Amino acid sequence: MEQIPQRQPTRSVKVKNTVIGGGSRIKIQSMTTARVTDDDICGELAALKAEGCDIVRVAVNDVADALAIKSRDFLGMPVVADIHFDYKLALLAIENGADKVRVNPSNLGARENFVKVIHCARAHHVPIRIGANCGSVHDAVNVGQSVSDSLKEYVGVCENEGFYDIVLSVKSSSVLQTIELNREVSRIFDYPLHLGVTEAGTLSGGSIKNAIGIGALLADGIGDTIRVSLSAAPYEEVACAKRILRALDLYGGVKIVSCPTCGRKKADVIALASELERATSSINADITIAVMGCEVNGPGEAKQADLGVAGAVGGGAVLFEKGKLIKKLTKEEIIPELLKYIDSYSK
Numbered sequence: 001m002e003q004i005p006q007r008q009p010t011r012s013v014k015v016k017n018t019v020i021g022g023g024s025r026i027k028i029q030s031m032t033t034a035r036v037t038d039d040d041i042c043g044e045l046a047a048l049k050a051e052g053c054d055i056v057r058v059a060v061n062d063v064a065d066a067l068a069i070k071s072r073d074f075l076g077m078p079v080v081a082d083i084h085f086d087y088k089l090a091l092l093a094i095e096n097g098a099d100k101v102r103v104n105p106s107n108l109g110a111r112e113n114f115v116k117v118i119h120c121a122r123a124h125h126v127p128i129r130i131g132a133n134c135g136s137v138h139d140a141v142n143v144g145q146s147v148s149d150s151l152k153e154y155v156g157v158c159e160n161e162g163f164y165d166i167v168l169s170v171k172s173s174s175v176l177q178t179i180e181l182n183r184e185v186s187r188i189f190d191y192p193l194h195l196g197v198t199e200a201g202t203l204s205g206g207s208i209k210n211a212i213g214i215g216a217l218l219a220d221g222i223g224d225t226i227r228v229s230l231s232a233a234p235y236e237e238v239a240c241a242k243r244i245l246r247a248l249d250l251y252g253g254v255k256i257v258s259c260p261t262c263g264r265k266k267a268d269v270i271a272l273a274s275e276l277e278r279a280t281s282s283i284n285a286d287i288t289i290a291v292m293g294c295e296v297n298g299p300g301e302a303k304q305a306d307l308g309v310a311g312a313v314g315g316g317a318v319l320f321e322k323g324k325l326i327k328k329l330t331k332e333e334i335i336p337e338l339l340k341y342i343d344s345y346s347k
């Protein structure tokens with residue numbers, strides 16, 4: 001029997017109208033490739049919203065970006081200002097409506113600069129994601145120690161100021177290092193953790209790296225919000241994040257299982273499963289659908305599915321529910337009929 005991972009308890013941190021941690025649903029984040037000042041961002045934001053992005057991050061390079069946050073419509077998604085080096089941009093972004101800021105305190109200069117960001121965030125009820133970077137250290141043992149020590153120091157600064165609206169993250173492009181470091185961080189802190197494998201690569205290769213890195217941690221019950229980092233359109237990051245979460249039963253929606261096909265196949269499973277995945281990606285029904293190649297083995301192999309089709313002689317399929325045959329379908333009826341059944345499950 002499948003087990004939903006037991007989540008490690010963390011504090012809850014409010015980001016505008018949503019919550020990270022505290023046992024809440026794991027939130028999906030992405031980052032726009034367009035600048036806040038660039039109107040191309042509108043298309044990216046619409047696609048992210050449609051795909052189910054919970055929280056969107058934008059790069060704040062300069063004063064113009066920070067000021068533009070105020071007038072940009074983020075379609076209801078909380079917006080995170082990503083700051084490097086200039087703490088004044090963090091202050092300006094918060095004052096202009098950023099719902100959260102992401103900083104690496106080690107690149108903000110003097111300690112009092114970070115403290116000024118904390119004071120500003122507290123005044124505006126805005127949380128801070130504190131990132132620790134291990135990119136420049138190559139010794140795995142020392143990296144772990146150095147990252148933990150850095151985070152302890154930064155968290156200590158926040159706590160000394162009475163500020164607890166903190167989300168933590170550890171940045172590594174190595175899958176194994178990502179897993180090890182986050183396990184270590186989760187043993188030390190009870191602040192929510194932001195997971196991701198950075199610079200993971202392309203849609204295909206990067207998805208696998210993220211699925212392993214993020215997935216292994218989620219299976220351990222670690223992680224409160226995730227960002228799948230891909231060299232692809234931002235909405236693809238959200239689609240991949242949903243697949244990772246669904247694979248672990250941590251996200252609702254239609255789950256598709258399909259066979260790899262073999263010489264017994266009587267239906268084009270590859271085309272059917274892909275079409276069904278596209279058609280159901282945003283449908284809010286907790287249901288598992290099987291797409292199987294033949295009626296000889298298909299219904300039996302997929303009896304755990306709520307609903308399924310298996311290819312039949314002549315190019316059509318049989319429709320089955322919990323392994324029990326319901327009716328025969330022509331090739332053209334397969335997708336519409338499945339969607340009709342899925343619709344009845346979502347009511």
Ligand code: SF4
Nearest residue numbers: 259261262265293294
């Ligand atoms: S369900 Fe049928 S077609 Fe698919 S892998 Fe099994 S035997 Fe082959």
